[in-house]
Structure formats: structure tokens, C-alpha cells
Amino acid sequence: MATVRARRASARRAHYAASTRDDLVRSAVSLFTTHGYAGTSLDTIATRARVTKGALYHHFKGKQDLFEAAFSAVERNVYSKLQRILEKSENLWVKAGLVVREYLQSCLDPAYQRIVIHEGPVVMGWQRWRDAQEGLSYGVIRDVIADLRAAGGLGGISVEVTARLVCGALSTAATMIANSPDPKRVSEETEDAVVRLLALVRAGSETQDG
Secondary structure (H helix, E strand, O other): OHHHHHHHHHHHHHHHHHHHHHHHHHHHHHHHHHHOOOOOOHHHHHHHHOOOHHHHHHHOOOHHHHHHHHHHHHHHHHHHHHHHHHOOOOOHHHHHHHHHHHHHHHOOOHHHHHHHHHHHHHHHOHHHHHHHHHOOHHHHHHHHHHHHHHOOOOOOOOHHHHHHHHHHHHHHHHHHHHHOOOHHHHHHHHHHHHHHHHHHHHHHHHHHHO
């Protein structure tokens, strides 16, 4: 009986700890989006999450550590949306277009713009920022390209080189959208350009196959 009670108590503590951490990350995402990294204090994040600063330091080493958790939360949200598209059974070319569209739509999200695009490279450092993205949303782009090549849709081109080129183009597009006074228009124009390019690549691939 004592063992059962101990396990239940341990489970409650783990649940409370996870809940506290989630509250802190949500608070950080909201405040970093609105006020930026420099304009947000740990005290403000803790107060918004309704926890003590000591509880914050129990979960995070400091402000940058918490920023990286917020970055990961925003990126993982986009990643999960892209991953759901990959799991559908549509034509690979249609799937590629849907992945690009969803990514460009995500670039309209203020949290993605502020935390991932604007502040991520500055706070985390360019290499760490790029590695973090390649492991999540950009990793999905690589998977799409690998699937297209495996299906014979891209000939013998290098998946890694092509993925880096496409990811570089999408990164530029994301920056254009985030910096534009009319981000929705830029997103739509970018999507149109990418869809047209995909159509050209598909037509060329089908011509070679024929």
C-alpha cells in the first residue's frame, strides 16, 4: 500500500512539474512574441505563468534556455502540421505543394515571425538556429524531396543538396513575409511562384519518364 501511495505521489509531482513547465513555455511564447527577447524579463514570464521565479529556475537555466524552449514549441507546432500532411495519401506532387502552402501560412503567425525568424538567429546563434530548424520543419521538406526522388520524380539529383537549396529559398521567403508591411500578399505571391516551379519540375520529370 505504501508503495502504491508513493507511486501516486510521484505521478502527481511529475504531472505538476510538466504542467508548470508547459505554463512557463506558453507564457514565454506570448511575451517573447509581443515584447521580444530583450523586452521580456524572467520575472514577467513567471508572473504570467503564476509560478515563482524559483520554480522557473527549477526547469530552466536562464532566459536563453527558456527562449529555446519557446522556439522549440513554436517550431514543433509547425512541424506537426507539416507532418500530418506527409501522412496523407495524396499524390506526392500535390503533397509537396500542400507542405509548401502550410509552411508559408505558418510564416504569417506572429509567434513564428518574431521568435523563429527574427529573434532565433540572434539569440541562439546562426548555426544552432539552423540546426534546430533542420531537425523540425525543414526536415519535413527534406522528406518530401526524398519521397519524390524515390518515386522517380526527380531523377538522380542529390536529396541533400536539393533540400538545402529549397530550404534556403523558403528561409528567404519566410524573412520576406515577416519583414513585409503586407505579409499576406507576399505569402500568396511566394506560394504562387513555388506552385508554378513545382509544375515545371513535374512536367520535366514526366517528359523524361515518357
